[in-house]
Amino acid sequence: MPTVADSVDAVIGGDTHVDTTSLSVVSPVGAVIEQITIDNDEQGYAQVVTWILRVVPSGRFLVGLEGTRSYGAGLCRALEAVGIRVVEVERPSRGERGRRGKSDPGDAVLAARKVLAMAVERVPAPRTGEGVREALRLLVVDREQMTRHRTQLHNQLLAELLTGTAEHQALRRKGLSGTDLEKLAKSRCRGGRPIEEQARLVVLRRKANAIIQLDQQIRDNGKSLTTIVQDAAPQLLKQVGVGPVVAAQLIVSYSHHGRCRDEAAFAALAGASPVPASSGRIVRHRLNRGGDRQLNRALHTVAVTRAQWDERTQDYIRRRSGSLTAKEIRRMLKRYIAREMFKILRTIEALNPTMTNGQAATAA
Template identity: 40%
Template sequence: MAIVADTYTYVVGVDTHAATHHYAIVETRSGGQITHGKFPTHAAGLLRAVDWISRRTSVDDNPAVDQVLISMEGTGSYGAQAAELLAARGYRVVDAPSPKRARGSGKNDHIDALVAARGALPKDSERLADRRAGHTRAALQILLTARDSMRRDRTRSKNQLTALLRTHNLDIDARKGINKVHISLIAGWRKRPTDTTLARIARTEAHRLATRIHTLDADLDSNEKAINALVRELEPTLLDLPGLGPINAAIVLAVWSHPGRIHDEAGFAKIGGVCPLEISSGNSKDHRLNRTGDRQLNSALNSIANTRMRHDETTKAYVKKRKQQGQTKPRIRRCLKRYIARQIFRHLNTTTLDKT
């Protein structure tokens, strides 16, 4: 195990925001701050920041790219452009470790950048999560973000429509909720001249919500087709694994990103929040759920596990065996999610090596 402090000469912590990024350069041996600076996020500002880092970390007036680690917050959001530019210059860019703040300590952009830099010093340099790379994977992330927004919008519109139908008598029985048949019926409503003002407004709003749901359904279908096409372009064999459809496969690929970003299956399981945490004490030995990590990936692994428990014969046999051993269903599901994370990581690494 080689920690960052023994591998690099400098660590640059970056706190990213919409308008500006704050940079703090730390000398790894002492942990002391060399300097810090703030730069705007437009193209010229990013170039100035990269040149500033190069000057401040040079050795004998020569850039020492291989001796500098960039520990950046938000490499997939506000820091995406800066991360891509720094990587193009040869710097290694990693996701900043989650900060551990002392109670009552202060906070500002400079401090956050310093925390991002110093937080990386004791970490195993091989276990740091490199930034996500690849334009196709970035496109996948755009589609997944859009899909999440559309699903939330659809759920909100459906809940509003259900509440409206339960509040006002519009000749639709919504006591047990509404389905696609109800939504299609309401979307086809026309204005009725005999309606009272209240009925007219209620029917108009119900029609608007139903039409909105129809539009979102069409958009979600188009989104899924686009995601499916990208997944088949990147890793079509991933869809051969039991329980993996295009959406869950896309989530996995967006997190995994590329060979070397996550160095082993334990790291992948940790990112997915499926590595149980030990809570043993005295004669009691047990584990609890890990509620950290990428919750979207955790949800995908949970969905895959549930699908296998219902439809995969091998998984059904495993569940039956563990139940006979006295294990509870939640504990069995946790074991399955950990196994699935291991299987997916090994599959991705194997297929990638086969292509090279």
Template identity: 30%
Template sequence: MVVLGIDAHKRNHTAVAADERGRELGTHTTGTTSSDHLRLLAWARRFGEHRLWAVEDCRQLSRRLEADLLAAGERIVRVPPKLMANCRKAARTYGKSDPIDALAVARAALREPDLPTAQLDGPSRELRLLVDYREDLVTERTRIINRMRWHLHELDPGLDPPARSLTHSRQVAVVEDRLRDSDGIVARLARRLLARCQALTDEIRELEKEITGRIETLAPNLLKIPGCGTLTAAKILGETADVTRFRSEAAFARHNGTAPLPVWSGNRARHRLSRTGNRQLNTALHRIAVTQAHYHPDARAYLQRRQNAGNTTTEAIRALKRHLSDVVYRALRRDARESHSNVITLATAA
């Protein structure tokens, strides 16, 4: 077995072939187009047919490479950057370069047997792209509203719309009416910002409708969890990127940062808050936990039991998030199984 470690960059990729003991067999640097990837594959074939590609997990840089290799029938695993960094520090070589990093990626893949495998992009990535784009639009709208409020204050300090009201057509109409008779560059800029804000609001609502339609089809079981709305479910599904790549609930909890870290070296077992993992997933789980803490009877009873046992409110919420991580994992697994069954049923019917 030969492992080919890849250090991916925007304009080039460096590959290092390593044997089963981690010894370097060869190095090759290529471009990032599909024709470059074919030449890379031809170079790799000199090391035999039993090979495994190990790519540093930075998919914005390696997505085209992974797609081309998967289309050619190659096997790929993704190596988290922290594993690569640890291997590089433990090596006998000093410094940092693309070949050194690529060799560290290959050695990390040899050392870790259960790394996630790369797959072709599916509906979850499309959903993530939509969610990320919507969040960018919301951020842009907030920036525009903040600037517009300063213009409105300059024109008339009494013209102060309530917080979060400039996304509603009724309040927008009120502001438009107040600005209609105002002259000058400040009023003109305020009108333009208000029109831009309204256009962004319309686009955000269209995206929310599309996201809702997709998530209701892809993750009906996830939506059944109390406190998990469509946007939160879309965030979870997009950031998880295929739940089947996690071998257990514990692995998923470690990935999303809800698994507490052990920090003891003696007779008393202690754990502390983990600040590692996917923070976007962690935020989505926190949103569900806080929502359930307000109105869901089972969650409120669970929090009360934790507090009676000596936990603070913050510690109880962390424990609830860890419990919700398992609930979300099981819901995602059910959705994945049902989606797979539907695909088989449609293929059989065809």
């Protein structure tokens, strides 16, 4: 299988940070040709474009950037705007750095060498930062943060009820409903009560009010997600087990047409691809613990829902239950669901990337 090193004259690797970005031009054999460090601003981006075209005038090159959706987002947009193809590169681990230590130019070289070793047909495009995908990403991240904060507040509220009065303890045992939260939010301390009880009521009232507000914000978030998904991908919502939140996560992880070359790559991205776990006479596969865990969680939600409500899935589980464990059946369900979702995602017109002529052309 041909690699990037076989089809380019150089690869430019970039290590991005808040204020600066270090870039290194590396030859197809991995030798460092030239290095530069720029400021993360418009002037720095223009400097990079001029520098790259001077060092590699043939135009046969790729740029491999770390953090294309964080510190490198500005540089990524600037390069793509002038038709330079950018490749998304993961940050190196300690093992990859080896004993060479940590430096920004060194990490830029590692990024370039990663790209050189990639198969041409498996070069990952950066996730898009505009349109439907970006709108859903913002809402999904915001929902995750609000949900996490609500869980923390709810746990703290239960802890305070546990050490409260007999009435509070009874309330905790039966579980907090929406009506209970409203009562706590409106509760007032009568005069003459012990000082610790007065303080407890103040804390309970504040936390209950905060949870009620978060519940409303989460509902508003869900309405926004539903509106966008219904407009962009109504076919996703027709699938069993796929609601607005799951559909939004599928779109966010898929990003745009071309990011995943096929359904097998999408399954690997989701951590739903089979991982060999054979030894001797035992031939089996296990769950993949890598990949995009949010996407994996979305597939897990669909699998669990279908196991409860979908007859086709229930029939499959019954057929396999004698020869496979529950985890193995769940792994296979996720793989089938990933294939099904990928086929649907490929039909969504809103995920067509906006590309210039230079971006559409390959480095070769």
